[in-house]
Amino acid sequence: DPVGENAGVHGPPEDRKEKVPSPHLSQMVILTDSGTLYGLAQRVVATESLVFLAEQFESLQSHLDTTMPAAKKPFLQQFYSQTVSTASELRKPIYWIVAAKAIDYEQMLLMMAGVKWDIKEIMSQHNVYVDVLLKEFEQFNKRLGDVSRHVRIPLPVSNVLWEHCIRLANRTLVE
Numbered sequence: 001d002p003v004g005e006n007a008g009v010h011g012p013p014e015d016r017k018e019k020v021p022s023p024h025l026s027q028m029v030i031l032t033d034s035g036t037l038y039g040l041a042q043r044v045v046a047t048e049s050l051v052f053l054a055e056q057f058e059s060l061q062s063h064l065d066t067t068m069p070a071a072k073k074p075f076l077q078q079f080y081s082q083t084v085s086t087a088s089e090l091r092k093p094i095y096w097i098v099a100a101k102a103i104d105y106e107q108m109l110l111m112m113a114g115v116k117w118d119i120k121e122i123m124s125q126h127n128v129y130v131d132v133l134l135k136e137f138e139q140f141n142k143r144l145g146d147v148s149r150h151v152r153i154p155l156p157v158s159n160v161l162w163e164h165c166i167r168l169a170n171r172t173l174v175e
Contacts, residue, residue, distance in 0.1 A: 031097075037143050038098050041151040047094050048154060054087030091160045099164030102143065103136045105172040112173070133169060140165065 025031075031039040061080060068076050111129035144153060144161070153161075 034101065037147055038101055040095075040098050040144075040147045040153075043094055043098065044147075044151050044153060044157055047091055048157065050090065051087050054084045057084045088156070091157065092164075095157065095160050096164050099161050100168060102140050103133075103165060103168065105168055108133050108136070108169070109172050109175060137165065 029039055029042045030036065031042075033039070057080070061084075064076060065073065108129050111132060112127070115127055115129070144158070147153065
């Protein structure tokens with residue numbers, strides 16, 4: 001009886017449904033610390049777990065399609081096309097910040113700005129900013145190795161990180 005004394009305890013029927021709580025980041029996860037490569041280990045666990053779940057849903061698609069009532073099939077198709085199929089694409093924006101902050105592109109830009117580009121002959125030695133960039137890449141690689149001792153960095157993640165680093169370095173060189 002909605003008017004009875006139990007109405008306040010249980011509430012209206014729509015409020016009794018279980019709801020997914022809003023996501024929140026644990027206070028133990030710090031995404032701004034350069035020492036942890038901006039929470040790379042946690043980013044890998046979260047992102048790759050999502051990608052794994054999407055892969056599991058992909059393997060279940062034909063089974064779900066056969067068991068789903070015809071009226072609900074458009075919702076299933078929408079779920080697969082808009083959610084499941086896009087999970088791996090989340091890697092790029094999630095890992096971009098790691099590549100953008102882990103290497104000091106600004107320092108490289110400042111060093112290039114100080115180069116005298118109006119030379120009369122080509123030097124046999126490359127400019128110092130090249131060595132600085134290589135050292136930054138080596139340091140980044142070492143830090144990736146440090147993180148991978150705690151959480152395995154899958155090849156697709158490593159590829160995305162290095163792709164971002166190379167793109168950002170190229171953008172800096174062009175700038």
